[in-house]
Amino acid sequence: MNFETMMNLFSRRGILFPSSEIYDNHPSGFWDYGPYGAAVKRKLSELWRREVIIRANMIEIDGSICMDADVFRASGHLEGFADPLVECSKCGAIFRADKLIEEVTKEKAPEGMSAEKFDSLITKHKIKCTSCKSQLGATRKFNMMFKVSIGASKPQDAYLRPETCQSIFAGFPRLVKVMKKPLPLGIAQIGRSFRNEISPRNAVIRAREFTQAEAEIFFDPGKTEVENFEEIGNYKLNLKSEGDSRDYSPVSAKDAVGRKIMSKLAAYYLSIMQQFLVKCGIPLEKIRNRELGNEERAFYAKESWDTEIKTSLGWVEVVANNNRTDYDMAAHGKISGKDVTVVNPETNEKFIPHIWEISMGLDRLFYCVMETSYKKDGERVYLSLPPYLAPYSVAVFPLINKEGMPAKAAGIAAKIREAGIDVDIETKDSIGKRYARADEIGIPFCVTIDSQTLEDGSVTIRERDTKEQKRYKIGSMEESLRKMVGK
């Protein structure tokens, strides 16, 4: 199984496909989720809400995608969120200057290097176009935000946010006042972000429009105790630290803090997130938390861990965990001229809150959940998704489309739905084909209505992973399904 296998499945079942695909020249990096994909993505959001947001006592907002240019002046995106690009003077191929230089020198270019410095390194190392070997043009900085022009009479520049957290930062001064919650205060959001990637690739792994599930925990830097730390103290984190050649080495959250591998904040929120990923069905051995070294870390970050998931594309960064310090709120305070401080109730002193960030790519998580659940059993293909993440928990099949079976199936589906379980009815093709189709999208339980159903009111329930079939009486079936689905 590899990336192509997954894309093939996505395409065949309409799970995920290119946006505007009927137009041959549609821009790349934009993806639409069909019904099964949209359902899994939605259920991942719901699980995140329950297992991260509610569990860790956060609040959740829903902000605009399009934001004032000043927001990004403050955040540094207007100035710094740019890739250094070089174009071949002959064939027009376009490259990232830093990546080209890295390939030759085997060294990572430091962040924030000027265009001139890139040009001199390209000259020094005699780097040419990798496709036609011609001379490269001058390096230019290409800002990755999408700009829009607002209004008709005096148009005003605005940008599509490149990360959802900027809505949280801009809203914080009001929210901390009106919500009457003390710090640490976690504010979360699920929403779209946009980045004008130069080479979007690997479908939703690097897309231009994507969904993030971010949580920003505002805290007093003088108080880094974590109230509910005991909940996860003995939970073992899969770690890959700098200079650690092992792929992962489980260390309890408590020990990770005691041995000064990480801060208490890091240990708490990495544990919450790792437990969440396990609930998503990701095998523990495919999860690792990797500390970022000085050169990899964002310039404002004090401590950074990437939570990665192993896929056929290698380790994919799914969650970025950062101590962003007071960088964000200080910058927004300075550029807006507004008071962004919080008062310490004990000392009455004002301070700018620091932020621990948990930034998750929901589309990347979606891909990883789908790929790691992909199973092949001879000719049979199935997704071993947890029942609460499957596109439908239950599919109902009338064995044949006559003798009153379809009507019976509709009635049974309605009963299952009343029990709070989502259900689909499939009537087309042979029962074998229908099982195969249900397997392929990960439906955990198939309820089949046959002639015996009409006689004695019993149905078969077939379980996806084991293929086992058992008969249940209508009436007791609903409660059994509830238990199996985990309701």
Add this chain to the structure above:
Amino acid sequence: MNFETMMNLFSRRGILFPSSEIYDNHPSGFWDYGPYGAAVKRKLSELWRREVIIRANMIEIDGSICMDADVFRASGHLEGFADPLVECSKCGAIFRADKLIEEVTKEKAPEGMSAEKFDSLITKHKIKCTSCKSQLGATRKFNMMFKVSIGASKPQDAYLRPETCQSIFAGFPRLVKVMKKPLPLGIAQIGRSFRNEISPRNAVIRAREFTQAEAEIFFDPGKTEVENFEEIGNYKLNLKSEGDSRDYSPVSAKDAVGRKIMSKLAAYYLSIMQQFLVKCGIPLEKIRNRELGNEERAFYAKESWDTEIKTSLGWVEVVANNNRTDYDMAAHGKISGKDVTVVNPETNEKFIPHIWEISMGLDRLFYCVMETSYKKDGERVYLSLPPYLAPYSVAVFPLINKEGMPAKAAGIAAKIREAGIDVDIETKDSIGKRYARADEIGIPFCVTIDSQTLEDGSVTIRERDTKEQKRYKIGSMEESLRKMVGK
């Protein structure tokens, strides 16, 4: 109670506030939902999913906001989605030419009139700037879509969709193949849309970024029977037809069809939507379905009904219901050159599907639900939201913040949450103030932990609308709350 009262409440409780508000020059027409607002909006989406999408056997997708320019060439938006604007040559005030002319002539300007025609009418009626009485400039057509430029090397124009349905139309050819569902096939979507409104106003009623919940039902124009019509046959619709001076006149869906007031499709989906609005807590007398006359209807629409809700701002259009004919798919087929037809299984003939559209503005619905639920009882203000739409179903209050009450409250909140009910804990201020705050955001049930709780394990539950308080034993309380909340 008026619009200002609502905005004041929204602002005071962080329910809804301007995006990027800490920046003084932030563009208008963009709004952020704080925790309580986001929760109500999310619950409205969930209710719509259950009462419209699942109920009417539709499927749901989740598409990109940013789409290929060709999509909008086909849809007609590139050419026609433009307002005729005139600017005052002296003070720079900007006006819609059609609205200015309408005010003077008291006649609606026909759709698609040219800029020159507007100019000649302005000259004919001697129309001046309404603010400084100076001469107006020439009319220009201002396209209301936001354009973005994609990619670095050969930038490509794309647009933020002005309506979510375009994702549905572009995805239809694939979806109808892979989903193996017969027509009529309803495809729905909740998502953001963007329109560069010239004068955004009334907060989310006319914003530049907004959330739509749209459903497009693809049907064979030769088969307009509605399978489950009997379900709503006797349901009474509030109607305001053209030439009907009454505000509403309940007619059963069956009679509305029999008396040729509307098509069967209209009667079915208007009933589904009216029932949904009633479930949202909108009083029946504040709902009306108004047929649009020839001049009001979009040029491609064959039958159009606006479902409107009465607010302090007048009747607000919340749902647009349209028979869009084969306009959309014919246009996309033509411009893309792709096969967008469907095969009739009986005759084997290909045809372009027609579309019945139910387009709902989720932010407008949010506003209407909040406003119509606003109640004043002496000094007391409360929102009489249905329990399943309240930001939290339950709030838990420890009477005082000592004697073990906060810990007890946390334990009780956890039990309520385990019962599948969302819950908030409030510890600040007097119990009276906490009740008042809960009322103001519509929390239907407040559970108070007092000294008696510590003695006999009982709590009080206070009901929002009646203010009645009753004691319940922990253990039986959870099930009682489940019933009260409607789980």
